[in-house]
Amino acid sequence: MIRWLMSKEKKSCELVAKKALELGSSFPQDALEDLVKASVRGGELKLTRLDNSLYLNEDQLNTWLTQRVSPSSIYISKEDYIRALAQGFRLAILRAGVVVDFDRARKRDFGQRWSDYARGELGEIGFKRFLEEKFAKKTKLEKRVEAKPEEFYSRDLSGVEEEGRWREPRIKISIKATKLGGQWLDLPGAQIERSEAFVLAKAGLSLDHLASFLKDWGILKKLFEYAKNLGEQGFEENETQVILKHVPPLESILVYVSGFAWKEDFDQNYFELKKRRRKTKTFNVVMRGIGNLSSIQGEFEVLGIPAMTRDHIIASSGYLKWKQEEWRELVAKL
Secondary structure (H helix, E strand, O other): OOEOOOOHHHHHHHHHHHHHOOOOOOOOHHHHHHHHHHHHHHHOOEEEOOOEEEEEHHHHHHHEEEEEEHHHHHEEOOHHHHHHHHHHHHHHHHHHOOOOOOOOOOOOOOOHHHHHHHHHHHHHHHHHHHHHHHHHOOEOOOOOOOOHOOOOHEEEEEEEEOOOOEEEEOOOEEEEEEEEOOOEEEEEEOEEEEEEOEEEEOOOOOHHHHHHHHHHOOHHHHHHHHHHHOOOOOHHHHHHHHHOOOOOOOEEEEEEEEEEEEHHHHOOOEEEEEEEEOOOOOEEEEEEEEOOOOOOOOEEOOEEOOOOOOOOOEEEHHHHHHHHHHHHHHHHHH
């Protein structure tokens, strides 16, 4: 049993990640820490209370690793990352004037917008590779050029290969991407009406991935040389080498396809709530669950996304379908 300290979540995630490595996990420790954090919060990993303390069972951790995470994880190649980065840049430009990020109260700068769109593309590519590698099912991703809100939420798969020929998918699938440390599949507005199934993919896009890309393509070196020619100090050869040494190399990216939900699954409207008091106000915190937030009575906040409004339909990862037979049912309906 591994003791879990709610007041020291980061330390608890570190301890569990180290145990996962001892159990034979091949994922990097930092990725494991993010996955553990999101999976405990989302309900994939359930804590046990003993003697007024919380613990994570090692057998459950091993089962989660071997039966859920490993079979549903894909490593994205550098080439696919470049595809995602290019598409993300295109979308960040074309959709710059359209509000699609309902979860942020403030506008994002271009770098953040670019990264967010690239992550979304990586989620789609990861799911496509997941279907190919795990179920021998080849699919085509839908690519939309126009910056029209009604096109954002339509199908994400446009073709399915069958007996050497391409055909239209029989059902519409929406692929949602989040960080490895994310726990929510989020459907703002009327997205629920536009697809039959919704997939959550977690992409391990590092915070410094753009710097790694710029280094890998030699752009940083050119930037430093130009600055030096302009007379800027701090860009001599030995100094630029020190800077470049601190930028990590561009590597393959982990995508964990953590599960999916059918449209009708969201009708459950079941949420695990926790009372919280702030000054003179008492409200509910949505810890995990699935359904329409408008079904919750009174004031609330969503764990990890306190600014989320009532017009969202959400599911935490622990409430998603993920077993092999459930994936096979989805694939059969494609």
